[in-house]
Amino acid sequence: TFVVTENCIKCKYTDCVEVCPVDCFYEGPNFLAIDPDECIDCALCEPECPAEAIYSEDELPDDQEEFLEINADMAAKWPNITEKKDPPEDAEQWDGVKGKKQYLER
Ligand code: SF4
Numbered sequence: 001t002f003v004v005t006e007n008c009i010k011c012k013y014t015d016c017v018e019v020c021p022v023d024c025f026y027e028g029p030n031f032l033a034i035d036p037d038e039c040i041d042c043a044l045c046e047p048e049c050p051a052e053a054i055y056s057e058d059e060l061p062d063d064q065e066e067f068l069e070i071n072a073d074m075a076a077k078w079p080n081i082t083e084k085k086d087p088p089e090d091a092e093q094w095d096g097v098k099g100k101k102q103y104l105e106r
């Protein structure tokens with residue numbers, strides 16, 4: 001599966017959802033999640049993210065391991081999203097900021 005990681009938090013650009021052939025992105029208040037049971041590992045979403053927040057499970061950085069479970073849990077809970085929408089107004093300011101996990105709204 002592919003995994004949305006910490007840098008999506010408060011950026012939520014949503015470019016990723018437009019390219020997913022199986023529509024497996026789910027939207028929370030300030031983060032998106034990929035359903036690991038639906039993802040077909042096509043890798044199309046990875047280069048689309050302006051925040052470079054999407055990784056293959058196999059290439060997940062060590063400090064992002066917990067996002068595997070976060071994606072699975074949140075995808076089961078949040079509504080599906082298939083169309084790009086405007087990012088938060090302050091998205092650019094949050095891009096690349098470390099330690100954003102504390103702001104993840106579930
Ligand atoms: Fe969708 Fe493909 Fe990305 Fe999986 S890897 S979330 S199937 S675009």
Ligand code: F3S
Nearest residue numbers: 008013014015016049
């Ligand atoms: Fe998040 Fe990147 Fe998609 S910031 S919403 S994973 S395009």
